[in-house]
Amino acid sequence: MMLALLLLATDPETTAVDAEEAFRRAAQAEGQWTAFRKFATDDAILFLPQPEKVQKALPDKNPPVAVQWWPAQSYVSCDGTTAINTGPWILPKSAGYFTTVWRKQPQGAWKWELDHGDTLAKPRAVPAKAETVKASCAPISEPTATPMAPLGDKAGDGQSPDGTLLWHWEVSAAGARSFDAWIWDGRTFVSAVSNKVAAPR
Numbered sequence: 552m553m554l555a556l557l558l559l560a561t562d563p564e565t566t567a568v569d570a571e572e573a574f575r576r577a578a579q580a581e582g583q584w585t586a587f588r589k590f591a592t593d594d595a596i597l598f599l600p601q602p603e604k605v606q607k608a609l610p611d612k613n614p615p616v617a618v619q620w621w622p623a624q625s626y627v628s629c630d631g632t633t634a635i636n637t638g639p640w641i642l643p644k645s646a647g648y649f650t651t652v653w654r655k656q657p658q659g660a661w662k663w664e665l666d667h668g669d670t671l672a673k674p675r676a677v678p679a680k681a682e683t684v685k686a687s688c689a690p691i692s693e694p695t696a697t698p699m700a701p702l703g704d705k706a707g708d709g710q711s712p713d714g715t716l717l718w719h720w721e722v723s724a725a726g727a728r729s730f731d732a733w734i735w736d737g738r739t740f741v742s743a744v745s746n747k748v749a750a751p752r
Contacts, residue, residue, distance in 0.1 A: 565659075565661060566625070566627075566634075566661075566683070567622075567625055567627065567634030567636055567653040567661055568622050568625045568634075568636065568681045568683065569661075570590070570660075570661035570662075570663075571620075571622045571625075571636050571651065571653070571681075572621075572622070573590075574586055574590045574663070575619065575621070577589065577590065578617040578618065579617050579619070582614075582617065583613050583614050583617035583618060584609045584610055584611070584612075584613050584614075585613055586617075587605060587609060587666075588605060588606060588609060590661075590662055590663055591605045591606065591662060591663055591664070591666075592654070592656075592663070592664045593606060594664070595662070595663055595664045595665065595666070596664070596665055597665070597666045597667060598667050598722065598726075598728055598748075600722065600726030600727075600728065600748075600750070600751055601704075601722055601726065602704055602705075602707075602720075602722060605666075616642065616643060618640050618641070618642055619640065619641050619642075620638060620639065620640035620641075620649050621638050621639060621640075621677050621678055621681075622636040622637070622638045622678070622681040623637060623638035623639065623675070623678040623681055623682065624636070624637050624638065624681065624682050624683075624684065624743075624744075625681050625682070625683045625684070626684050626716060626732060626734050626743040627683060627684070627685045627686065627716070628685075628686050628711030628712075628713055628715045628716040628734075629685065629687065629688040629711075629713050629715040629735070630711060630712060630715070631655070631685075632654060632655045632711055632712055632713075633652070633653070633654050633655070633710075633711035633712070633716050634652075634653045634661075634716075635650065635651070635652050635653070635716065635718065635732050635743065635744055636649075636650070636651050636653060636681070637649065637650040637651070637744055637746075638675070638678060638681070639674060639675035639676070639677060639678075640668060641674060641677075645670055646670065646671055646674035646675075647668050647669050647670040647671045647674075648668050648669060648675060648746075649666065649667070649668035650666070650667055650668060650730055650732075650744055650746055651663045651665065651666045652664050652665040652666075652709065652718060664709075665707075665709070665718075665720070667720070667728065667730055667746070667748070668746075669746070669748045684734065684743070686711075686715035686716055686734045686735045686736070687715070687735050687736050687737035688715070689735075689737035689738075691714055691715065691735055692738075693739065693740070705721065705723075705724075706719070706720060706721040706722070707719070707720050714735070715734065715735040716732065716733075716734055716735070716743075717732065717733045717734075717740065718730065718731065718732040718733070718744075719731050719732075723750065725750035726750040726751050727747075727748060727749055727750040728747075728748045729745075729746065729747050729748070730744065730745075730746040731744065731745050731746070732744040732745075
């Protein structure tokens, strides 16, 4: 089962939505943390609530019930190498949303490099099909990043190789965080994802 899912992820025609679905199925079949590690890059991070390297920070033991999640929107760079997926997740007694940054690796596989989310009082609807929004391939006519003061491991910026998909995350000392992403529409960068997460109580 896992081999079939990994082969799907390396298919050159596979999208980030396909990879997300394979990731979810692997979590159900092989265990949540096992799948998180298998589909992550070597330096992938998530927030606990501070940023942590997935390959070292996750527990060895999988939870008895794996989280279920579905991509609702997928924002893809013009060159097709980078995507940001977002959508709902559910557990038996809680629900929320996730946002995941995916990159196509040199060998063709999609792997995620950043994952975060939050709980919600009211669950989002499970989508019948993910909506894919692809960046314009028109030449970029404005700066792709605003210079910021260095914040060490408390913040980070990223972009697709062609510069058409950008993101920034930031975490406070108390654990509150934000994640924002922008996609090039041919004229300007428009907001694609904007997440704000309160500090844990």
